[in-house]
Amino acid sequence: MKRETPIAARAAVQSLAASKIRELYNEGLGRKDILAFWVGEPDEPTPEFIRKAGIDSIAAGELFYTHNLGIPKLREALAAYISRLHRKTDPAQIAVTSAGVNALMLASQLLVDHGDHVVEVTPLWPNLQEIPKILGASVTTVPLDFAPTGWTLNMKKLLAALTPGTRVLYLNSPNNPTGWTISREEQKTILEHCRRHGIWIFADDAYERLYFGKGGVAPSFLDGMQEDDRVISTNTFSKSWLMTGWRLGWLVVPPSLVADLGKLIEYNTSCTPIFIQRAGIAAVTQGEPVIEHTRERFHRARDFLVGELRKIERVEVAVPEGTMYVFLRVKGMTDSLGFCKQLVRDHGLGLAPGSAFGPEGEGFLRWCFAADTDKLAEGVARLRSALANPKTDLPNR
Numbered sequence: 001m002k003r004e005t006p007i008a009a010r011a012a013v014q015s016l017a018a019s020k021i022r023e024l025y026n027e028g029l030g031r032k033d034i035l036a037f038w039v040g041e042p043d044e045p046t047p048e049f050i051r052k053a054g055i056d057s058i059a060a061g062e063l064f065y066t067h068n069l070g071i072p073k074l075r076e077a078l079a080a081y082i083s084r085l086h087r088k089t090d091p092a093q094i095a096v097t098s099a100g101v102n103a104l105m106l107a108s109q110l111l112v113d114h115g116d117h118v119v120e121v122t123p124l125w126p127n128l129q130e131i132p133k134i135l136g137a138s139v140t141t142v143p144l145d146f147a148p149t150g151w152t153l154n155m156k157k158l159l160a161a162l163t164p165g166t167r168v169l170y171l172n173s174p175n176n177p178t179g180w181t182i183s184r185e186e187q188k189t190i191l192e193h194c195r196r197h198g199i200w201i202f203a204d205d206a207y208e209r210l211y212f213g214k215g216g217v218a219p220s221f222l223d224g225m226q227e228d229d230r231v232i233s234t235n236t237f238s239k240s241w242l243m244t245g246w247r248l249g250w251l252v253v254p255p256s257l258v259a260d261l262g263k264l265i266e267y268n269t270s271c272t273p274i275f276i277q278r279a280g281i282a283a284v285t286q287g288e289p290v291i292e293h294t295r296e297r298f299h300r301a302r303d304f305l306v307g308e309l310r311k312i313e314r315v316e317v318a319v320p321e322g323t324m325y326v327f328l329r330v331k332g333m334t335d336s337l338g339f340c341k342q343l344v345r346d347h348g349l350g351l352a353p354g355s356a357f358g359p360e361g362e363g364f365l366r367w368c369f370a371a372d373t374d375k376l377a378e379g380v381a382r383l384r385s386a387l388a389n390p391k392t393d394l395p396n397r
Ligand SMILES: Cc1ncc(COP(=O)(O)O)c(C=O)c1O
Pocket: 040, 099, 100, 101, 102, 125, 172, 175, 176, 204, 206, 235, 236, 237, 238, 244, 248, 249
């Protein structure tokens, strides 16, 4: 019997982009000789004292459901941490989530309706580009401008895109993949504009501690905002404390949203596992040396990689102010996915195609520099030889 309606996902879900990094990964499946810099992940394991806190909690039998918004001790520890870094924050404004991506989805479910208009500064981490689309929002992108001296935000273009009917500005700084970091002056201008038009700001602060500028903490909207501003900050334990696999993050929201956020968490994950939260308490209360160590290591790696890449004639690169990525331009390349496949196949080098971060990323490659210098040096040698080899034609679409 013929079915009247096909068995299929919602149209908004069907039209989500498939992961280009995954496509590339499949290209190199089963090969041991690939030097991979395509995944956005620190290369060191979670420190022992954090793991122990999780293990002790499991051993003590903390294996049951817990609070929707997170256990009070972790919310208090996070409030103290944010108060120290940014502004006086109450534990009641914090919700613990199953990592940063879940925090972003929850914030979006809380405030973005089908048909809403949202704005994003791009190039941008693919997940952030797709989340508003899952909810049926329409997305306007405002691309950063590239020059080897640095990535810059065109404020005029951004403010023009943030029309009075806009619901949310999604802004990730330090930015994955470019490393661009917003200044306090730019934040002030955006805050004033959004305040005037009732536009929400979703600040994705995932890389705020992987910032190589003065003080080691990137400027945050939390610093300059007023009590009643429409600002939500999302964050994660993944990068600062080397905890990608633990899936732990948080949101800072205006107090009036907390009760509804709790309901949403109930219907998404109900709660973050308590033993994961115990590990989080250890990280946030004793983890400053971990952050210092990682930032110093990545700072050295960044300087080394940028220096080496700049010696390659066809490569242009700006110094990233934060994150663990270099977003490099290869002159003459217009099909970054095709080129990345060639790099994997013929040179055993795994980089992420710029087009994975939106059409504005085409012509670029993302290189995660969370690696030792020897590995980075070998990767650069492979890229140099690929670009010098007359058989490596840069695929053009
Ligand atoms: C910009 C950005 N935001 C948020 C995240 C969230 O990470 P997680 O879900 O591991 O917390 C990532 C991870 O790569 C990211 O790049």
